[in-house]
Amino acid sequence: MLTLYHSPRSRSSRIVRLLDELGVLDQVEIRIVSIARNDGSGGADPANPHPEGKVPLLVHDGVAIWETSAIILYLTDLFPDAGLGRVVGAADRGTYLSWLAWYGDVVEPVIVCAAAGISHPFLDATFRGVPEVVARLSAQLSKTPYLLGEAFSAADLLLVSPYVWFPEATPDVASIKDWIARCQARPADQRIMDFDAAHMTA
Known part of the structure; x- marks a missing residue:
């Protein structure tokens, strides 16, 4: 099971977009959480398991993946048929x-x-x-x-x-x-x- 902890209009929005581009948005549970924002609004959400209260956080079968670059690599490797990443062995x-x-x-x-x-x-x-x-x-x-x-x-x-x-x-x-x-x-x-x-x- 894939779960993405997401706060709208934040850095995690690009992961939601990636899921859409991969054609797998319907295969992921998206949990909306609050975050502390630069304008002083929001705050850490106890429903968010990220230890620093950040997003994005992807959880796959109980294993957490954090940091956007790692999540992008993980998802493009997990769903290679969309062609948005490069598989192991590809020239580039x-x-x-x-x-x-x-x-x-x-x-x-x-x-x-x-x-x-x-x-x-x-x-x-x-x-x-x-x-x-x-x-x-x-x-x-x-x-x-x-x-x-x-x-x-x-x-x-x-x-x-x-x-x-x-x-x-x-x-x-x-x-x-x-x-x-x-x-x-x-x-x-x-x-x-x-x-x-x-x-x-x-």
Whole structure:
């Protein structure tokens, strides 16, 4: 049994979207929980088993999987027929894993620090900076419409997400803007927006 602990309009929304893109949304129990939000609203929910009160948290047959990149990898491995991940042995499996890890290890820290106005040589040396993130994305997207080539993948779903939540971070680079538009034009995006809106008011 698969259970996803989800708070609408949060980082876990991209996991709900992934489930929709995989075609398995009806196979997962989604439990809506509250979280502490940046505006001071909400708070930890005792119904959420995540030890830090965060989302997303996926539980599969009693085993918890946390952190978005790990959940994306787990689900795309569990449901390979959708073609949103890369199976073991695929020529670009390593590239897929690298994009997933790069998001959590580099992209999110860089964007959060930039949004907070935090700059320090130690941070730049460790995580790199916005120019390096933009250069890496634009280098790939100037060659292919999506990060792994001609088709949308879970890597695109993950890497596009900060620019959807925080459009002010979107660089003024045509290839990146066009990629964001392609990703967000997929029908699953509107379905998840509607799903979250319904559960925000519930």
